[in-house]
Amino acid sequence: MREEVLKIYDEVVAANPNFERKGKTMPYTSANGYMFSLLNKDGELGVRLSKVDIQSFDQTYGAHPFKSHGATMREYVLIPESLLKDKTQLGAYIQKGYEYVCSLPPK
Template identity: 50%
Template sequence: MGRKLKIFDAIVEKCPRFERKGKSMIYTSANGYMFGLLNKAGEIGIRFSKDVQEQYIKQFKSSIYKSYGAVMKGYVLIPDSMLEDLDNVAKLLNESYDYVITLEPK
């Protein structure tokens, strides 16, 4: 998972409004909500509203995201092919941040 952790960190570094958290479970969060995850399988997931999630699953030819065997509500699995353009993935992570800060704080 070392390579994927470096990729995840590189994506987060492009997003100055938040930082990466966690030691064994790697994530980003704001407003009491996680919105970016790196699971133990080395897969990156980003959270969106249900409508955006459905749109992006189709657009990215991807699927829902699972972490530790659980389906993560609103998350989209970011395909490895998209990791060749970290600026684009950083835009998606920023979009996700913009979404979670509109939710009722936890």
């Protein structure tokens, strides 16, 4: 399952010229000193969103907490399987994550 999610994640990230995938064993994207998407060891994908985007995401998909290494990642939502099948919409949410971290003060 993790390999399937990684393939989708790589494809969606590669389609966006604003950022690139980093990390060999723990794939992620980052900008402005902040991570905004992450594939955990369980093969789950999480995206960091603004409060407004989390509310919208929750209404559509149900915002479940995203965990990595046993810790709940604040401001991250767990990407459900149904969204993994919609690469265009998944890409839009990763873009929203990128825009959100770019709006934060640089680290």
